Amino acid sequence: DGGITQSPKYLFRKEGQNVTLSCEQNLNHDAMYWYRQDPGQGLRLIYYSQIVNDFQKGDIAEGYSVSREKKESFPLTVTSAQKNPTAFYLCASSITGAYDQPQHFGDGTRLSIL
Amino acid sequence: GENVEQHPSTLSVQEGDSAVIKCTYSDSASNYFPWYKQELGKGPQLIIDIRSNVGEKKDQRIAVTLNKTAKHFSLHITETQPEDSAVYFCAASAGGTSYGKLTFGQGTILTVHP
Numbered sequence: 001d002g003g004i005t006q007s008p009k010y011l012f013r014k015e016g017q018n019v020t021l022s023c024e025q026n027l028n029h030d031a032m033y034w035y036r037q038d039p040g041q042g043l044r045l046i047y048y049s050q051i052v053n054d055f056q057k058g059d060i061a062e063g064y065s066v067s068r069e070k071k072e073s074f075p076l077t078v079t080s081a082q083k084n085p086t087a088f089y090l091c092a093s094s095i096t097g098a099y100d101q102p103q104h105f106g107d108g109t110r111l112s113i114l
Numbered sequence: 115g116e117n118v119e120q121h122p123s124t125l126s127v128q129e130g131d132s133a134v135i136k137c138t139y140s141d142s143a144s145n146y147f148p149w150y151k152q153e154l155g156k157g158p159q160l161i162i163d164i165r166s167n168v169g170e171k172k173d174q175r176i177a178v179t180l181n182k183t184a185k186h187f188s189l190h191i192t193e194t195q196p197e198d199s200a201v202y203f204c205a206a207s208a209g210g211t212s213y214g215k216l217t218f219g220q221g222t223i224l225t226v227h228p
Contacts (some may be wrong), residue, residue, distance in 0.1 A: 042218030
């Protein structure tokens with residue numbers, strides 16, 4: 001089955017630690033996205049990538065980093081510079097980065113601080 | 115930048131009734147409007163979308179209407195069923211941008227009582 005796989009489902013971070021969230025897609029989509037979801041709020045864009053080896057900051061990129069070395073993979077690192085990392089993180093992909101391409105989401109990773 | 119307001123934040127209906135969720139947007143350049151359904155612990159799933167050259171779109175029990183002049187769009191669910199219970203998000207995206215940046219509303223928790 002084609003889809004987006006996010007791992008792990010739950011992740012715990014100690015103070016001062018960097019953690020990396022995995023996102024893999026087998027949909028052959030060019031564009032991939034990372035969103036953050038906080039309780040009672042909509043999704044906010046962290047980073048996006050329209051094509052391999054290219055990515056751009058979204059609205060809330062501070063304290064996060066990404067890479068796009070392979071078409072199917074778009075890992076997100078939450079660095080120690082992110083002071084409020086506790087949230088639900090969602091990865092998405094679309095066929096292209098065009099404005100009207102439907103975005104398909106994974107089932108998320110819930111990050112908590114120990 | 116774009117701002118999307120979604121109302122109501124919670125909606126409770128009896129099985130078989132209709133449910134309506136409304137969103138307003140600020141950027142007159144927006145012309146793609148998807149709706150997502152999110153079940154507990156899952157990622158959002160696209161349920162219907164509309165482009166600005168269309169005023170209404172239906173898919174079985176779900177319909178979306180768009181009023182570009184007033185800058186608002188609505189989701190209509192008829193003959194609601196308990197499995198429709200979820201969080202619903204609207205979003206907007208503007209053509210002419212270099213990527214598919216979606217701005218999301220805050221979400222509506224829909225509860226359908228048997």
